Amino acid sequence: MQLIFTICSWGAWSPLYQQADDWKSWQDVQLAPSSELPSAPKLTQVPAMQRRRYSALTKMQLEVAFQCDAPQQCRTIFSSRHGELSRTLGLLDNIVEREPLSPTAFSQSVHNTASGIYTILKGNRAASTSIAAGEETLYQALIEAYAQLKQDPTPLLLVFGDEPVPEVYSQFTDESELPVAMGFLLTLPTQGAQGAQGAKLTIDGSPSTRNLSYGELLHALATKQPLSGNFFKQHWQLSFG
Numbered sequence: 001m002q003l004i005f006t007i008c009s010w011g012a013w014s015p016l017y018q019q020a021d022d023w024k025s026w027q028d029v030q031l032a033p034s035s036e037l038p039s040a041p042k043l044t045q046v047p048a049m050q051r052r053r054y055s056a057l058t059k060m061q062l063e064v065a066f067q068c069d070a071p072q073q074c075r076t077i078f079s080s081r082h083g084e085l086s087r088t089l090g091l092l093d094n095i096v097e098r099e100p101l102s103p104t105a106f107s108q109s110v111h112n113t114a115s116g117i118y119t120i121l122k123g124n125r126a127a128s129t130s131i132a133a134g135e136e137t138l139y140q141a142l143i144e145a146y147a148q149l150k151q152d153p154t155p156l157l158l159v160f161g162d163e164p165v166p167e168v169y170s171q172f173t174d175e176s177e178l179p180v181a182m183g184f185l186l187t188l189p190t191q192g193a194q195g196a197q198g199a200k201l202t203i204d205g206s207p208s209t210r211n212l213s214y215g216e217l218l219h220a221l222a223t224k225q226p227l228s229g230n231f232f233k234q235h236w237q238l239s240f241g
Contacts, residue, residue, distance in 0.1 A: 003146045007199040008155055008185040011067020012218045013041055013060050015179065020067060026219035039179075046121065053104050054117065055087050056179070061114035061161040062121070064183035068157055072122055074185075075148060075156040078115040079131040079141035082162050089166050114159070137162075139232040142203065149188045159183045177214045198224065198240045206235040 010020060015037035017023045040056035041063035051059065061078060070076075094101050110116075112130035119128055129148075133140035138160045145158050161181030165173055189200060199221060210229035220227035220238050227238040 001143075002202065002204040003142055004189055004203075005142070005146070005149075005184075005186045005201045006189050007201055007221070008187055009068045009070075010182065010184045010199075010221055011064040012180070012182040012221075013063045013067075014177075014181075015039070017218070020218075020222055023215075023218040023222035026215050026222070055084055055113070057084060057086075057161055057163050057181075058114045058117060060163070060179060060181035061159050061183075062118055064161070064181045065114075065118050065157060065159050068183045068185045070157040070185050071155065073124055073126050075126045075152075075154075076115060076118065076124070076128045077131060077141050077145055077148075077156065077158045078112065078118070078128065079133075079137050079158070079160045080111065080114075080162050081132060081134060081137040082165055083111040083132060084113055085169070086163070086166055089168070114161070118159075136232045139203070139234060145186055146188075149186065153188055153190075155185050155187045157183060157185050180214050182214070182218060200239050202237040202239070203231075203234050208235045212236060 012020060012023055017026060018038070018041065040059040043051045043054070043059045043063055045066055046062070054062070057080065061080070065076075091101055111132055112128070115128045115130050118124070129144060131137060131141040131144055141158055141160060145156055148156055159181070160183075162175070163179035164170070164175065208228065208230045212227070212229040212231045216227065216229075217231070217236070217238065219225075224240045226240065227236070229236060
């Protein structure tokens with residue numbers, strides 16, 4: 001299977017690199033103590049009374065979605081391997097301790113929390129899909145995006161985000177790049193058309209000896225440098241022009 005996308009716009013957030021341009025200095029920034037790094041975006045686009053209820057993961061996903069500046073009525077795909085796992089674990093602890101459950105925490109513990117909140121904030125009535133597919137979550141979200149774009153070529157917004165799992169689950173994962181969130185406004189390539197970033201993403205099964213990372217992908221987008229290598233057992237190629 002070959003997937004080819006035009007990236008119309010994109011956004012990304014991590015504690016060290018909080019805007020798209022910050023990823024130009026990926027790996028060049030001296031690491032600050034973790035206590036000095038933000039645990040989540042400020043999300044100033046949302047009134048304080050609302051955003052204080054959101055989890056760090058929801059804030060991350062909303063931030064990159066806003067950075068993409070998608071049309072108001074735009075299909076969305078929100079993807080996360082772990083979703084609101086930290087909030088769910090907190091609810092389970094409450095049950096074990098026979099403590100009352102927070103209605104807000106309970107209502108926002110589902111996997112499509114960020115998707116639902118984004119569509120409410122934007123007044124977006126277009127279709128929204130939530131994806132969870134283990135280590136291949138981002139790749140499977142792109143397959144879903146490709147299928148939807150084949151049916152309707154109007155741009156859609158894809159958002160991916162995850163944070164480290166709670167300590168009790170850490171032995172089951174190895175995800176050194178988290179927390180990170182990224183968003184892409186995608187279309188299919190058309191004759192003579194380019195994305196705002198001039199970026200084309202091609203994914204196929206061709207073999208490669210080089211493994212990529214989230215950071216490399218976002219750095220290449222920020223600096224508009226071609227990139228090629230393996231990601232999620234597939235060959236990814238980023239090109240410009």
